[in-house]
Amino acid sequence: MSTTTWTRHHILSLADFTTSEYNAVLQTAASFQEVLSRRTKKVPTLQGQVVANLFFEPSTRTRSSFEIAAKRLSADTLNFAAATSSMTKGETILDTAKTYLAMGTDIMVIRHKEAGVPHVIAQEMDRLGVKVSVLNAGDGQHEHPSQGLLDLFTICTLIDPAQPRIELLEGKKIAIVGDILHSRVARSNIWSLIASGAEVYLAGPPTLLPKFFAEYLGRTENSQRLFTHWQLEPALENADFVMTLRLQKERMTAHLLPSLREYHQLFGITRNKLKLCKPNVKVLHPGPVNRGVEISSDLMDDPEFSLIQSQVTSGVAVRMALLYFIGSGRA
Structure with a gap:
């Protein structure tokens, strides 16, 4: 594991990532890759925490990878599907996020076809003064950190x-x-x-x-x-x-x-x-x-x-590292 002190609450873009942050992710992902090679592929790092995968657009690799990563860290997972959600009845994106917040979500993994949606949800969580972290899983034509x-x-x-x-x-x-x-x-x-x-x-x-x-x-x-x-x-x-x-x-x-x-x-x-x-x-x-x-x-x-x-294989270890950092708040 990296010894770098992690201070980033949300992971929304790589535009301002530092060399030490990149290396912290790489080294921690390498440690988790070793965990994934074991017979027992779980660690208790995020036990008791809830990770909500809020995917407002279709995905196979990213969504499944984040779900496996969260489960390997012993977190509970919630999976959102826009087609079967209350958004079909007119609920807004922010109201959807607040619903998952009320259920006790600790980390929200957001994918949306429009650029900026994860940033808006992160800003709303910060405005509300809650300790929920937001991870951008791809927003429009903006980024996919x-x-x-x-x-x-x-x-x-x-x-x-x-x-x-x-x-x-x-x-x-x-x-x-x-x-x-x-x-x-x-x-x-x-x-x-x-x-x-x-x-x-x-x-x-x-x-x-x-x-x-x-x-x-x-x-x-x-x-x-x-x-x-x-x-x-x-x-x-x-x-x-x-x-x-x-x-x-x-x-x-x-x-x-x-x-x-x-x-x-x-x-x-x-x-x-x-x-x-x-x-x-x-x-x-x-x-x-x-x-x-x-x-x-x-x-x-x-x-x-x-x-x-x-x-595809690397994706699980890397996403474990990202959830670990924003879920534990330290390296």
């Missing part, structure tokens, strides 16, 4: 399983490819990877990586390590890791691509295209995957290159 952290953990444990730490990525070239405009995962990964000292290369068609987005990113701290390309080859050349992103078709309000076939030809990751990268390159994808669109099916299933299943 736990995904960014589990991606970071997956990469760092590959490099040094015994002592994962953010400094391991100093100078590494990491390509993020695809629908960057609509991706909350890309935003969280950009914050964490730039903080690690990696060089981050974004690649996508102009409609999914518009100029204004690149200029906005260019104003961030350490922007000299962030590069944008409207062609795939410069981003892949000598890359150590490639993160490919799902086309967020449900968030596209206009016809932004000629066809999925053409997108795959230009930006889909295949074995042949990986020849531009380092020989030991690894590929990541946050899921769910559109097979044959963002990545070829055979490459996705090849353990020599693909870290996709490792990402």
Whole structure:
């Protein structure tokens, strides 16, 4: 376990995470990964606490991962489904959150299709003067902090399983490819990877990586390590890791691509295209995957290159670490 003193009450964004916070999460997740390898996979850390998973939009990996993580820490869990809730009768999001507060919830894990909803709920909890922590499990096109952290953990444990730490990525070239405009995962990964000292290369068609987005990113701290390309080859050349992103078709309000076939030809990751990268390159994808669109099916299933299943496994340990920190209030 990390010896860092944890002071963050809510986890809403990686934009202001410090190096010590990143390393605390990585080291604590490594400890919990060891716990998960045991026959008895539970620890009593959050016994007696209630974790409510308030998912206002569909999810498989994130929701299940948070539920397993909470149960492995011995917390009680409540799962919210918007389709069968009182929201269908007109109840507001804040009233829903207050209902779970009244039931004795200690931690709220929030996912919503609109950016900012977890922040609003966190502000309301603070206004009410209660000690409820809020964890952002993905809000619109804003951020997905736990995904960014589990991606970071997956990469760092590959490099040094015994002592994962953010400094391991100093100078590494990491390509993020695809629908960057609509991706909350890309935003969280950009914050964490730039903080690690990696060089981050974004690649996508102009409609999914518009100029204004690149200029906005260019104003961030350490922007000299962030590069944008409207062609795939410069981003892949000598890359150590490639993160490919799902086309967020449900968030596209206009016809932004000629066809999925053409997108795959230009930006889909295949074995042949990986020849531009380092020989030991690894590929990541946050899921769910559109097979044959963002990545070829055979490459996705090849353990020599693909870290996709490792990402899913890492997610439980990382989310255990996050719940541990905001649930116990100390490292």
